Amino acid sequence: MVVPSSKLQDLIEEIRGAKTQAQEREVIQKECAHIRASFRDGDPLHRHRQLAKLLYVHMLGYPAHFGQMECLKLIASPRFTDKRVGYLGAMLLLDERQDAHLLITNSIKNDLSQGIQAVQGLALCTLSTVGSAEMCRDLATEVEKLLLQPGPYVRKKAVLTAVHIIRKVPELSNIFLPPCAQLLHERHHGVLLGTITLITELCERSPAALKHFRKVVPQLVQILWTLVTTGYSTEHSISGVSDPFLQVQILRLLRILGRNHEESSETMNDLLAQVATNTDTSRNAGNAVLFETVLTIMDIRSVAGLRVLAVNILGRFLLNSDKNIRYVALTSLLRVVQSDHSAVQRHRPTVVECLREPDASLSRRALELSLALVNSSNVRAMTQELQSFLESCPPDLRADCASGILLAAERFAPTKRWHIDTILRVLTMAGTHVRDDAVANLTQLIGGAQELHAYSVRRLYSALAEDISQQPLVQVAAWCIGEYGDLLLEGSCEETEPLQVEEEEVLALLEKVLQSHMSLPATRGYALTALMKLSTRLRGDNNRIRQVVSVYGSCLDVELQQRAVEYNALFQKYDYMRAAILEKMPLVERGGTQDEEAKESKEAQHSEAAVIPTEPQTSKLLDLLDLLDGTSGAAQPPPPLEPSSEGTSVHLLDLPCVSPAPASIPNLKVFEREGLQLTLSFVRPPGTPALLLIMVTAINTSEADVTHFVCQAAVPKSFQLQLQAPSGDTVPAQGGLPMTQLLRILNPKKAPLRLKLRLTYNHFGQSVQEIFEVNNLPVETWQ
Amino acid sequence: MIKFFLMVNKQGQTRLSKYYEHVEINKRTLLETEVIKSCLSRSNEQCSFIEFKDFKLIYRQYAALFIVVGVNDTENEMAIYEFIHNFVEVLDEYFSRVVNNV
Numbered sequence: 064m065v066v067p068s069s070k071l072q073d074l075i076e077e078i079r080g081a082k083t084q085a086q087e088r089e090v091i092q093k094e095c096a097h098i099r100a101s102f103r104d105g106d107p108l109h110r111h112r113q114l115a116k117l118l119y120v121h122m123l124g125y126p127a128h129f130g131q132m133e134c135l136k137l138i139a140s141p142r143f144t145d146k147r148v149g150y151l152g153a154m155l156l157l158d159e160r161q162d163a164h165l166l167i168t169n170s171i172k173n174d175l176s177q178g179i180q181a182v183q184g185l186a187l188c189t190l191s192t193v194g195s196a197e198m199c200r201d202l203a204t205e206v207e208k209l210l211l212q213p214g215p216y217v218r219k220k221a222v223l224t225a226v227h228i229i230r231k232v233p234e235l236s237n238i239f240l241p242p243c244a245q246l247l248h249e250r251h252h253g254v255l256l257g258t259i260t261l262i263t264e265l266c267e268r269s270p271a272a273l274k275h276f277r278k279v280v281p282q283l284v285q286i287l288w289t290l291v292t293t294g295y296s297t298e299h300s301i302s303g304v305s306d307p308f309l310q311v312q313i314l315r316l317l318r319i320l321g322r323n324h325e326e327s328s329e330t331m332n333d334l335l336a337q338v339a340t341n342t343d344t345s346r347n348a349g350n351a352v353l354f355e356t357v358l359t360i361m362d363i364r365s366v367a368g369l370r371v372l373a374v375n376i377l378g379r380f381l382l383n384s385d386k387n388i389r390y391v392a393l394t395s396l397l398r399v400v401q402s403d404h405s406a407v408q409r410h411r412p413t414v415v416e417c418l419r420e421p422d423a424s425l426s427r428r429a430l431e432l433s434l435a436l437v438n439s440s441n442v443r444a445m446t447q448e449l450q451s452f453l454e455s456c457p458p459d460l461r462a463d464c465a466s467g468i469l470l471a472a473e474r475f476a477p478t479k480r481w482h483i484d485t486i487l488r489v490l491t492m493a494g495t496h497v498r499d500d501a502v503a504n505l506t507q508l509i510g511g512a513q514e515l516h517a518y519s520v521r522r523l524y525s526a527l528a529e530d531i532s533q534q535p536l537v538q539v540a541a542w543c544i545g546e547y548g549d550l551l552l553e554g555s556c557e558e559t560e561p562l563q564v565e566e567e568e569v570l571a572l573l574e575k576v577l578q579s580h581m582s583l584p585a586t587r588g589y590a591l592t593a594l595m596k597l598s599t600r601l602r603g604d605n606n607r608i609r610q611v612v613s614v615y616g617s618c619l620d621v622e623l624q625q626r627a628v629e630y631n632a633l634f635q636k637y638d639y640m641r642a643a644i645l646e647k648m649p650l651v652e653r654g655g656t657q658d659e660e661a662k663e664s665k666e667a668q669h670s671e672a673a674v675i676p677t678e679p680q681t682s683k684l685l686d687l688l689d690l691l692d693g694t695s696g697a698a699q700p701p702p703p704l705e706p707s708s709e710g711t712s713v714h715l716l717d718l719p720c721v722s723p724a725p726a727s728i729p730n731l732k733v734f735e736r737e738g739l740q741l742t743l744s745f746v747r748p749p750g751t752p753a754l755l756l757i758m759v760t761a762i763n764t765s766e767a768d769v770t771h772f773v774c775q776a777a778v779p780k781s782f783q784l785q786l787q788a789p790s791g792d793t794v795p796a797q798g799g800l801p802m803t804q805l806l807r808i809l810n811p812k813k814a815p816l817r818l819k820l821r822l823t824y825n826h827f828g829q830s831v832q833e834i835f836e837v838n839n840l841p842v843e844t845w846q
Numbered sequence: 847m848i849k850f851f852l853m854v855n856k857q858g859q860t861r862l863s864k865y866y867e868h869v870e871i872n873k874r875t876l877l878e879t880e881v882i883k884s885c886l887s888r889s890n891e892q893c894s895f896i897e898f899k900d901f902k903l904i905y906r907q908y909a910a911l912f913i914v915v916g917v918n919d920t921e922n923e924m925a926i927y928e929f930i931h932n933f934v935e936v937l938d939e940y941f942s943r944v945v946n947n948v
Contacts, residue, residue, distance in 0.1 A: 354922060
């Protein structure tokens with residue numbers, strides 16, 4: 064039963080008639096069933112019609128893989144109508160991943176050598192679309208023969224096929240090198256365009272080809288010259304520009320050939336200047352050519368005047384009202400700003416204008432470019448602009464803008480006060496979007512600017528009083544209030560208006576921060592510590608503070624609870640130490656590019672904080688230092704209960720393990736008593752000359768365990784020492800797992816290292832305490 | 847290099863898709879929906895070039911039809927923009943009445 068097959072147009076009408084997606088699907092499914100039946104029956108007359116319908120259905124997005132074998136049959140048929148649809152089907156339905164595609168290789172080969180242009184064209188088209196590597200290898204010679212055929216129709220297609228072959232199988236490029244030179248003499252634009260693309264592909268893939276084709280630069284220049292200077296040609300003109308696509312392609316090839324090559328660049332200079340000045344820029348086509356010219360000028364070794372011309376063209380683009388052109392100009396200026404900074408600076412006002420664009424891609428580009436243009440002379444004006452942008456910009460750009468402003472402020476800040484002001488403003492506006500180390504930077508900055516302490520603490524207090532939702536701001540403000548609370552309460556400061564602040568107000572504010580559900584755990588930690596510090600700074604009694612601290616002793620958050628308990632202990636048992644511990648922090652040393660190390664050292668301090676309160680021997684540690692340098696080391700030991708001011712709350716279990724790089728300093732055995740041995744190994748990491756890592760290893764070869772082992776160390780005043788947590792406090796007997804502890808010593812002055820160690824442990828039922836200085840420290844540890 | 851060429855109508859249905867690099871079938875639909883979403887959400891005020899993952903999209907609207915071309919970094923966006931228009935003009939010449947409400 065043969066159902067009369069409908070024509071393609073009928074099918075299209077039917078599909079168009081379907082009102083909904085579901086209806087359309089129904090129609091198509093019915094038709095596909097028909098088509099499948101017809102393929103099975105093998106009707107040769109109408110096969111092409113069925114396949115055509117199938118291709119239409121495929122175009123709409125429905126599966127059509129069952130038509131693949133039909134394509135093969137159609138391609139092999141001698142009729143042109145069949146071949147046409149067959150090849151079209153092959154291009155759409157077959158691809159490299161099906162095995163069937165190899166079967167058409169033979170058909171293509173036959174068709175290529177047939178001599179009928181239309182058929183050859185079809186075959187070439189198909190080869191260039193779906194040709195896999197094997198097919199290309201088989202048919203490359205055929206294609207090459209066709210490159211030199213008389214008719215431009217076939218030659219054009221042959222050139223494009225050659226491009227595809229080279230993309231698939233780069234090794235075959237040698238075959239196509241010789242014909243190129245001859246093909247450049249073409250008059251036909253299609254073939255010419257294809258040839259240029261072919262040469263571009265060849266040059267991109269092999270440097271040898273690149274050298275070979277440098278010889279044709281004069282010829283290319285000539286072609287482009289004729290294109291630009293000859294008048295209107297109806298065949299190729301697009302809005303007044305002669306074949307802009309060919310021009311763009313030639314310019315791109317010139318760019319590749321002229322890159323890093325003086326001679327070629329020289330030949331091109333005149334031409335580029337001519338193109339740049341002569342092209343009509345009222346329509347998009349001209350602008351496209353101009354844009355390509357600018358890119359080329361930027362890339363080759365052009366003369367300075369030409370580069371300035373290019374930047375000016377880009378500046379002109381920026382003033383254009385067309386968004387596309389502005390976008391393109393901003394992107395290219397961004398590429399150029401590194402090399403031609405001063406030229407781009409001239410267009411700074413226009414760039415800043417573009418910040419106000421409603422279009423997101425434009426404003427993003429403008430933001431990047433503005434940030435690149437900030438330098439010491441325009442930093443104030445630029446940050447002003449950028450801050451107003453920050454207020455109104457879309458949320459995804461906020462983070463970039465904020466970090467950009469902070470970075471620019473850091474590099475070019477004229478005064479510290481301006482710097483602090485800028486960071487404050489950024490934090491108030493976009494606090495949640497800044498990077499994590501902004502808090503650290505700000506605290507470090509404020510700490511370093513002695514004269515601005517009063518000013519900063521006032522500003523921060525007022526900012527905090529207004530709004531406690533921006534976490535970084537709250538953290539910095541809490542830290543500041545804690546540190547410089549006495550300055551806050553003093554009353555007058557000449558740089559801001561007099562602000563009368565009561566003690567109660569300050570405490571109330573900090574409590575509010577503690578209780579607010581908007582505060583992160585880290586922020587709460589800051590607030591709690593600030594409250595503690597205020598207990599020594601404020602003149603009133605500390606009942607309120609004690610109350611808060613004891614309440615938080617049963618807080619659910621482990622970090623807060625620990626702090627509260629420790630602070631409680633400070634109030635009760637160790638009240639005599641409170642003043643010393645809660646003194647003002649010394650200036651945090653910044654590790655330069657090694658902020659990671661600074662963070663780790665803060666974490667190490669935190670661990671030290673946990674170790675020390677369990678043993679009320681801080682005074683003894685101070686004594687150790689006395690022994691070494693004879694001055695009261697009150698300020699030296701970093702106040703152990705200070706939280707890591709780098710902002711991240713650290714759990715003791717998360718301490719990073721710094722694995723030292725392999726070093727060549729010999730180990731040193733420093734202590735031996737009744738089977739317990741202590742060895743020191745030294746590492747000087749190559750990146751940080753002032754840093755020394757000492758690994759203390761304790762091994763026990765006796766029969767009894769060593770328990771409650773604690774090792775403390777002290778160094779002279781100019782050094783900085785951090786002890787990381789030991790691996791344990793028991794050294795098992797009989798040579799069991801040794802206990803290790805890492806010491807980090809910073810020796811910026813490269814002074815001779817002196818190290819005193821103090822051990823306390825229980826061994827054989829006795830408690831032992833040993834204090835000794837390490838002698839014979841190798842010279843490499845400190846030089 | 848042009849990565850793909852799409853014609854999409856305002857309802858989000860793909861009318862023509864041609865990929866010049868192999869993309870899995872299911873990834874294609876995903877890609878198309880994302881591309882369409884970003885193009886449809888643009889207003890007239892914004893420029894025609896969008897940065898999308900690791901390529902650039904250049905789109906042009908003709909009544910209810912969007913033509914979107916995805917290119918990699920080396921292409922001249924404005925030349926592609928011109929090319930899209932050229933394509934439409936060729937279709938117009940060749941098929942006379944180009945029906946836009948497909």
